[in-house]
Amino acid sequence: MKSLIVVDCQYDFIDGTLACENAENAVNSIIKYINSNDIKVHYSKDWHSIHNGSFKDNGGVWPVHCVQGERGARLHEDFYKHVEKDVKRPKEDNVFYKGIDDEVEEYSAYNAENSQKLSLKDALEDEVIVAGIASEYCVRETVLELLEAGHMVEILKDGLGYVDSEDHLKNLQDLMERGVRII
Template sequence: MKAALLVVDMQEDFCPPRGSLAVQEGRDIAPVINSLLAHSGFALRVMSQDYHPMNHISFADNHPAPNNRPFECVITMNNPAPEKKAETRLQRLWPVHCVEGTQGAEIIPEIETSKIDLYVKKGMHHEVEMYSAFADAFGNVDPAVTAQSVDADLKSFLISKGITDVFVVGLAGDYCVKYTAIDAARAGFISYVIEDATRCVIPGVGWEQAKQELHEAGVSIIRSDGPEISRMGGDS
């Protein structure tokens, strides 16, 4: 076993009290995440960031009324892969958030970042969403397709370091954490979500639905004080 910790999108815009897309209690999980970051059982530590252009397709403000209400309305995206242009997906609209170069895109200062081995900026293609740190909304992982969306090939990086197990924490459990963990499993890693180190956009119902999808994808849901962490040894 060689484990990586993936800290997903612990950014100002996703955290109270001022985040434009704040997740309830999002800032409160920082101590648990810091404890995990300090755990010497992890061979690698990765931090992802939403990093959108101002004209990103998911921003409600970029679409005409009346079909531009954040959280409620959806629009249609096209697959950016050249051979799959006809493939479409519906995309939920959000408030403007995590715009490249803004304070809202920065990692919150409560997170101890000194041991981060790789930062992954994602969602940079203005025409396609990217919740997962591995793949865009259409599941594309080929760097020839995703180069405009993400600045690192996370799967190749983890494989090159001999990683076998991936532990995912951060925000939000029902979106970016969920999709990152599912894609980690699809990429061939043993995948976990640490429940007490994540919070959801829709608490309760959103997390229950996410847990079902995670289980179906073969992702284990654990706690930071569970045996999966303690068996790695090291000090936390």
């Protein structure tokens, strides 16, 4: 069985302060893929305090986003409503949090932890499919760490949101050249 990592499909990246192109379509494509494949599903979430160092207000480069407990940090509700099998819906054991340390910029979901302190990297199968938001940032960094750790990686192309379409396409080309299969 393969693992699917659904990277940061949270409202701030869909319709909020860092809304990405194709984000809503990506969510729909990911749900269709989940419902039609026998895979183990993991979700990552950016999970920041209001004091996070990556925020412009605190000297960083990003607008305030994915603040713990706020709407922008929630996963898209369709994952709860439209994923058919309960075991594949977001829940305590398959949601992994990253960006908790205010001083560390953490794009990759690879070291994210669930509420029981299990790291995502320890929950994955050898073959991993990655989808989510944003292609050029958190998805890319997650894929690079997976490759470095020796995983076989595929990217669900229709399941990606992105900041800039040109950079997104360059990113996909680069990842293909590194051995990632685009599906």
